[in-house]
Amino acid sequence: MVSRVAVLGGGVIGLSVAWRVASSGCAVTVFDDECRTAGSWVAGGMLAPVTESWPGEEELLELGSRSLALWPEFARELGDVGLRTDGTLAVALDSADVGVLDVLAEHLRGLGRETDRLTGRELRALEPGLGPRVRGGLSVPGDLALDNRALLSALRKACAAAGVAFEPRRATPSTVDADVVVIAAGAWSGDLHPALKPVIRPVKGEILRLAPRRGSLPPPTRTVRAHVEGRPVYLVPKEDGLVVGATQYEAGFDPAVTVGGVRDLLRDAEVVLPGIAEYELVESAAGFRAGSPDNAPVIGWLEPGVLAATGHHRNGLLLAPITAEMVLELLRGGGPR
Amino acid sequence: MVSRVAVLGGGVIGLSVAWRVASSGCAVTVFDDECRTAGSWVAGGMLAPVTESWPGEEELLELGSRSLALWPEFARELGDVGLRTDGTLAVALDSADVGVLDVLAEHLRGLGRETDRLTGRELRALEPGLGPRVRGGLSVPGDLALDNRALLSALRKACAAAGVAFEPRRATPSTVDADVVVIAAGAWSGDLHPALKPVIRPVKGEILRLAPRRGSLPPPTRTVRAHVEGRPVYLVPKEDGLVVGATQYEAGFDPAVTVGGVRDLLRDAEVVLPGIAEYELVESAAGFRAGSPDNAPVIGWLEPGVLAATGHHRNGLLLAPITAEMVLELLRGGGPR
Numbered sequence: 300m301v302s303r304v305a306v307l308g309g310g311v312i313g314l315s316v317a318w319r320v321a322s323s324g325c326a327v328t329v330f331d332d333e334c335r336t337a338g339s340w341v342a343g344g345m346l347a348p349v350t351e352s353w354p355g356e357e358e359l360l361e362l363g364s365r366s367l368a369l370w371p372e373f374a375r376e377l378g379d380v381g382l383r384t385d386g387t388l389a390v391a392l393d394s395a396d397v398g399v400l401d402v403l404a405e406h407l408r409g410l411g412r413e414t415d416r417l418t419g420r421e422l423r424a425l426e427p428g429l430g431p432r433v434r435g436g437l438s439v440p441g442d443l444a445l446d447n448r449a450l451l452s453a454l455r456k457a458c459a460a461a462g463v464a465f466e467p468r469r470a471t472p473s474t475v476d477a478d479v480v481v482i483a484a485g486a487w488s489g490d491l492h493p494a495l496k497p498v499i500r501p502v503k504g505e506i507l508r509l510a511p512r513r514g515s516l517p518p519p520t521r522t523v524r525a526h527v528e529g530r531p532v533y534l535v536p537k538e539d540g541l542v543v544g545a546t547q548y549e550a551g552f553d554p555a556v557t558v559g560g561v562r563d564l565l566r567d568a569e570v571v572l573p574g575i576a577e578y579e580l581v582e583s584a585a586g587f588r589a590g591s592p593d594n595a596p597v598i599g600w601l602e603p604g605v606l607a608a609t610g611h612h613r614n615g616l617l618l619a620p621i622t623a624e625m626v627l628e629l630l631r632g633g634g635p636r
Numbered sequence: 637m638v639s640r641v642a643v644l645g646g647g648v649i650g651l652s653v654a655w656r657v658a659s660s661g662c663a664v665t666v667f668d669d670e671c672r673t674a675g676s677w678v679a680g681g682m683l684a685p686v687t688e689s690w691p692g693e694e695e696l697l698e699l700g701s702r703s704l705a706l707w708p709e710f711a712r713e714l715g716d717v718g719l720r721t722d723g724t725l726a727v728a729l730d731s732a733d734v735g736v737l738d739v740l741a742e743h744l745r746g747l748g749r750e751t752d753r754l755t756g757r758e759l760r761a762l763e764p765g766l767g768p769r770v771r772g773g774l775s776v777p778g779d780l781a782l783d784n785r786a787l788l789s790a791l792r793k794a795c796a797a798a799g800v801a802f803e804p805r806r807a808t809p810s811t812v813d814a815d816v817v818v819i820a821a822g823a824w825s826g827d828l829h830p831a832l833k834p835v836i837r838p839v840k841g842e843i844l845r846l847a848p849r850r851g852s853l854p855p856p857t858r859t860v861r862a863h864v865e866g867r868p869v870y871l872v873p874k875e876d877g878l879v880v881g882a883t884q885y886e887a888g889f890d891p892a893v894t895v896g897g898v899r900d901l902l903r904d905a906e907v908v909l910p911g912i913a914e915y916e917l918v919e920s921a922a923g924f925r926a927g928s929p930d931n932a933p934v935i936g937w938l939e940p941g942v943l944a945a946t947g948h949h950r951n952g953l954l955l956a957p958i959t960a961e962m963v964l965e966l967l968r969g970g971g972p973r
Contacts, residue, residue: 512892555849558902559913565899576896580920 301630302326305477307470307491311339311447311619312608313483314454315373319623320481320630321461328477329463330470336554338485339447339615341506341586343535343544345522346370346443346617350387354406359595363614366621370443373620377453381446381538387522390422390429390436392570396526400437407439414439426519430573433525444522444535447616472605481606481626486552486587488609494601499610502590503548505560507568508582509575510540516574527567534568540581543568556583588612598625606630638967639663642814644807644828648676648784648956649945650820651791652710656960657818657967658798665814666800667807673891675822676784676952678843678923680872680881682859683707683780683954687724691743696932700951703958707780710957714790718783718875724859727759727766727773729907733863737774744776751776763856767910770862781859781872784953809942818943818963823889823924825946831938836947839927840885842897844905845919846912847877853911864904871905877918880905893920925949935962943967 302325306317309331321327334340345351348363374382391397404414415438422436423429458465471491472480482491486501511517518536525532535542546560561583568575591597591610596618598608608626611618639662643654646668658664671677682688685700711719728734741751752775759773760766795802808828809817819828823838848854855873862869872879883897898920905912928934928947933955935945945963948955 509895510892512890512894553849555847555916557849557913558846558906558915558917561898561917562902562906562913565895565902569895569899576894576899578895579892580895580898583917583920 301478301633303477304479304481304630305330305470305475306481306483307472307475308482308484308488309333309465310337310483310485311450311454311615312485312611312622313481314451314458315619315623316481316483316608316626317463318454318458318461319627321458321463323627325630327463328466328475329458330466330468330475332467332469335584336586338586338588339451341504341584342447342616343506343533343542344381344445344447344537344616345387345533345535346445347387347522348442348617349407349412350389350439350442350524351613352403352407354402356594357410359614360410362595362621363617366618367441367443369620369624374445377450377457380450380453383444383536385521387439387442387524388422388426388436389439390433390523390525390571392432392434392525392527395529397435399526400435404437426521426523428516428519428572428574429523430570432570442522445616446537450616479604479606479630481608482601483608485589485609485615488589488607492601492605492607495597495607495609498591498597500549500590501552501587502612503550503553503585503587504545505556505564505583505585506542506544507561507564507580508540508542509578510581512577512579515577519572523571525567525571527570530563530567532564532567532571534572540578541575552587554585556585589615596622598622600629638815638970640814641816641818641967642667642807642812643818643820644809644812645819645821645825646670646792646802647674647820647822648787648791648952649822649948649959650818651788651795652956652960653818653820653945653963654800655791655795655798656964658795658800660964662967664800665803665812666795667803667805667812669804669806672921673923675923675925676788678841678921679784679953680843680870680879681782681784681874681953682724682870682872683782684724684859685779685954686744686749687726687776687779687861688950689740689744691739693931694747696951697747699932699958700954703955704778704780706957706961711782714787714794717787717790720781720873722858724776724779724861725759725763725773726776727770727860727862727908729769729771729862729864732866734772736863737772741774763858763860765853765856765909765911766860767907769907779859782953783874787953816941816943816967818945819938820945822926822946822952825926825944829938829942829944832934832944832946835928835934837886837927838889838924839949840887840890840922840924841882842893842901842920842922843879843881844898844901844917845877845879845921846915847918849914849916852914856909860908862904862908864907867900867904869901869904869908871909877915878912889924891922893922926952933959935959937966
């Protein structure tokens with residue numbers, strides 16, 4: 300086993316890797332500038348391999364399901380990360396949406412996962428805030444959700460307790476002194492190694508954070524997902540409100556929160572939960588997911604002494620525990636095969 | 637003339653009064669906590685007595701017109717406040733809006749002020765960014781606009797140069813040591829004197845600040861105003877973008893930027909200027925106008941040693957120069973008549 304490990308990136312992947320690797324006895328340093336456009340800072344907080352699943356991505360569902368199974372224990376060790384176990388409602392507004400849910404339900408059934416079809420009336424019995432245009436949906440048990448910012452904070456504490464050192468700056472593999480460098484810089488990983496350059500790209504997304512005001516309806520208990528006029532929208536309840544996400548653009552590293560993005564998120568979220576019109580708009584934020592060609596992460600040796608743990612796209616939070624385990628295994632293996 | 641004057645409030649009214657009074661030879665102290673929900677911080681920056689005019693408010697138009705005439709010299713003395721002299725386009729989207737503009741044009745004609753009626757085509761020749769739903773409008777010459785935040789900054793500098801002292805806290809008439817106290821605390825003035833309590837109320841408003849991004853259409857040259865489904869919206873160009881305003885609520889001092897408010901402003905502004913969908917949403921802010929029963933300011937002695945300069949509602953920026961002149965006159969008079 301190596302002794303000194305440098306982790307480039309302090310998002311959910313970098314911190315999870317650093318925590319687990321430090322706990323195994325290595326001396327770990329995390330290089331990170333706490334960038335506010337990191338994917339795990341600007342995120343919804345869903346751990347949703349099932350609802351995110353789609354025909355053709357069965358391997359990703361398998362990996363996600365394995366990671367999901369690790370989450371309860373991972374969260375228990377971290378302490379308060381706002382874990383929610385109430386599952387997801389995927390709702391439909393028109394016949395096209397119903398068709399999308401039919402495909403999803405059929406796909407999941409083929410994988411041995413049952414979902415419940417619910418009418419609009421049944422959905423509103425579960426979540427009274429759902430709007431009149433919601434005409435049906437799927438109840439998807441098993442998905443989790445958490446507060447991504449509470450998670451980052453808990454991970455930093457766990458890292459510190461495990462002896463991880465933090466350097467508050469960005470670094471490259473050639474500028475750090477370590478036996479092994481782990482590239483976990485999310486959307487920025489492409490700049491850190493030539494092998495990642497053609498593989499990892501930033502996928503911009505925008506989210507909103509809302510909070511109920513006095514007299515407004517309470518947020519839903521479950522995560523609610525929908526397609527509105529073809530645009531996906533999700534509403535993830537938090538202790539202090541709701542995260543609405545997320546737009547998706549291939550726009551490079553443009554950090555602007557756009558008028559069109561906020562307009563779409565507000566409009567689509569209001570169709571699903573009309574009561575949020577009275578909520579406070581606490582924050583609008585843009586961030587960058589680490590996109591990869593097949594939407595699956597890149598976890599493995601790039602060359603002797605350099606490991607990649609990146610490309611998690613929409614699944615960074617979900618895949619953090621299994622990524623940390625895989626990196627630990629690779630380090631125990633000692634080098635590229 | 638009195639020698640020591642305390643000004644309670646450092647918005648556009650308090651600072652204008654302090655500047656002019658200090659320049660006349662008094663020792664002036666401004667008490668202000670630079671609150672970010674002050675009306676003059678969260679403002680559009682229009683100096684628009686004509687376009688804001690409405691039957692029944694002829695005296696306010698008269699006062700506004702007199703103050704507008706003072707503005708070019710006032711601005712020249714202050715330096716860079718982003719003054720714009722291109723006037724206002726008041727545009728109509730449907731026959732109800734056309735009716736509103738007819739009332740305004742007729743009203744202004746009766747007061748001897750001519751406006752130009754323009755077709756949609758003529759409007760788009762002036763401002764190519766106007767959307768296809770804009771079907772007609774009025775060109776209102778004479779209105780000015782400026783950057784309210786540049787103005788506040790310039791006023792603070794001018795005050796400092798004139799010897800004004802600043803105390804970075806809120807104060808009340810009974811807690812300051814001065815010959816005369818001027819209450820210029822905007823929406824908060826009602827708490828500072830029993831005579832103002834029943835008169836001044838906060839009128840909440842929300843604005844958005846937008847900025848063009850690379851490749852997006854440039855902002856309009858003129859201020860553009862419209863009613864969209866009965867809601868008034870204005871778009872005021874700035875050097876670095878556009879201010880969109882403003883919602884209006886009787887909601888006390890609730891400082892929340894609401895989902896419904898932002899949604900309405902974005903939707904209505906996009907109808908007027910569709911190209912802003914590509915703009916950056918730089919800021920959403922809520923602030924409080926100092927409402928009064930007749931929408932006119934309260935400027936005068938409340939008791940010996942206590943003067944009011946408040947209640948400017950939507951017209952604080954416009955009326956700042958004339959308010960400062962009136963306060964100076966009252967101080968020269970020496971006390972309540």
